[in-house]
Amino acid sequence: MPDIAVYPGSFDPITNGHLDLIQRALKIFDRIIVAVATNAFKKSLFSIEERMEMCRVSLADYPTVSVDTFDGLLVKYATGQKARAILRGLRAVTDFEYEFQLAMMNRRLEPEIETVFLMTGLRWVFLSSSILKEAAVHGGDIAGMVPEIVFRKLREKFGLK
Numbered sequence: 001m002p003d004i005a006v007y008p009g010s011f012d013p014i015t016n017g018h019l020d021l022i023q024r025a026l027k028i029f030d031r032i033i034v035a036v037a038t039n040a041f042k043k044s045l046f047s048i049e050e051r052m053e054m055c056r057v058s059l060a061d062y063p064t065v066s067v068d069t070f071d072g073l074l075v076k077y078a079t080g081q082k083a084r085a086i087l088r089g090l091r092a093v094t095d096f097e098y099e100f101q102l103a104m105m106n107r108r109l110e111p112e113i114e115t116v117f118l119m120t121g122l123r124w125v126f127l128s129s130s131i132l133k134e135a136a137v138h139g140g141d142i143a144g145m146v147p148e149i150v151f152r153k154l155r156e157k158f159g160l161k
Helices: 018-023 048-058 074-080 093-109 130-137 148-157
Strands: 004-009 031-037 065-070 085-090 116-121
Touching: 004 018, 004 074, 018 031, 018 085, 018 116, 031 048, 048 065, 074 085, 074 093, 085 093, 093 116, 093 148, 130 148
Parallel strands: 004 031, 004 085, 031 065, 085 116
Antiparallel strands: none
């Protein structure tokens, strides 16, 4: 049975930091499911369909990575996908406390699913989707921080040339 990890997130939008984490996680897991969260309580810039499209296009060269969407309890989704792990990225110490709490709750709800933390690559430690969108809306040069499809979609969304 293949080792499957679920990499959840809003991916609003997917960044090169996310891609770096996925590439490194493929050295550990046979298959990764990028699980795009549909969170009714969170205001997203891109629709779920747009986020999934950007993920699919950005990950097209990785046959062992699939893109899916989920709503509800992550550990139930992971169990349904026969995953043995939830993959999470940590940028800085500030991420750790929140991620630790989530991991402990997930372990309490489903002890068979492990949470695996990977440190963000040093090149991307500053990058988050929120910071990226803030820079893009004000015309900042985000080239090289996101896949080409995301670069185009952000420019369209904000009416930039």
